[in-house]
Amino acid sequence: MATIYDLHSHSAASDGTLTPSELVARAASAGVGVLALTDHDTTDGIEEAGNAALEYSICLVAGVEISVTWGGQVVHVVGLGINPGNEVLQEGLAGLRKFREWRAGEIGRRLQREGIEGAYEGASAHARGALISRTHFARFLVDQGYADDMRKVFKHYLTKGKPGHVAGEWADLADAIGWIRQAGGEAVIAHPARYSMTRSKLKRLLGEFREAGGVALEVVSSSHSRDEVFAMAKHALDHRLMASVGSDFHGPETPWAALGRLQPLPPTVTPIWSDWEPCEQAGTA
Ligand code: AMP
Ligand code: MN
Ligand code: MN
Numbered sequence: 001m002a003t004i005y006d007l008h009s010h011s012a013a014s015d016g017t018l019t020p021s022e023l024v025a026r027a028a029s030a031g032v033g034v035l036a037l038t039d040h041d042t043t044d045g046i047e048e049a050g051n052a053a054l055e056y057s058i059c060l061v062a063g064v065e066i067s068v069t070w071g072g073q074v075v076h077v078v079g080l081g082i083n084p085g086n087e088v089l090q091e092g093l094a095g096l097r098k099f100r101e102w103r104a105g106e107i108g109r110r111l112q113r114e115g116i117e118g119a120y121e122g123a124s125a126h127a128r129g130a131l132i133s134r135t136h137f138a139r140f141l142v143d144q145g146y147a148d149d150m151r152k153v154f155k156h157y158l159t160k161g162k163p164g165h166v167a168g169e170w171a172d173l174a175d176a177i178g179w180i181r182q183a184g185g186e187a188v189i190a191h192p193a194r195y196s197m198t199r200s201k202l203k204r205l206l207g208e209f210r211e212a213g214g215v216a217l218e219v220v221s222s223s224h225s226r227d228e229v230f231a232m233a234k235h236a237l238d239h240r241l242m243a244s245v246g247s248d249f250h251g252p253e254t255p256w257a258a259l260g261r262l263q264p265l266p267p268t269v270t271p272i273w274s275d276w277e278p279c280e281q282a283g284t285a
């Protein structure tokens, strides 16, 4: 049977709900052969996930999902096969986490002005010592009954123009790609169909991305429809980018983004793993 690749997932080291070990155990039981842990702006979960991967005999790809500001909006760049010990990468990520800390305080203050008390403390409690993401604020707000579900809480509180939204600059696109490359990794544009970009803006992004050393587009994502998968495969071909696949799993609470349950890649594209060394842990060729 073909190996199942899932090259985009989160643990409690960022905004996922499972510990890195729990994530790996769940991936193994879902039949995933090669899993990438790609937490937002941190590699803190990689060591634990790597140890668990040995135990469960699956292959763990060390990854990260870097927050980038490009063209006046946020774009996520996944790094795969990185060395987490690389100082250039770690310095870059540390800068982003510093911005996150300040932003979390600011989100808390803004929500307080709207009469919502204790949001910063509530989000921190959900983050349990890890970096604070808007997802943690969203979980607090849902708990407190401010919205019925995550989608609504983002829509009403945490997106542009809403009280809990704080604008700011994340990493520069070329810098993020540079950090990934210096750490020996490959850069991938995450969930490209989710940016609500015009075709021409997306083409400009992909051109700049490739120019700066990016190599792949996440053609398959849980958030992509079948039509979007084909559209993104076409973009990958047009820009001579390889294709990646990832569930963007954040936890069992969101069953529409399940580990390893991914649409097939169109046969026209080149999978990013086509030139990877075989993974010994997974026992696959
Ligand atoms: P941050 O990087 O802290 O700004 O948070 C972004 C994270 O929020 C993403 O990685 C998603 O996990 C989550 N997110 C963004 N938009 C939504 C949404 N509409 N519904 C649920 N989760 C969302
Ligand atoms: Mn997330
Ligand atoms: Mn993302």
Ligand code: MN
Binding pocket: 008, 009, 010, 065, 248
């Ligand atoms: Mn993600």
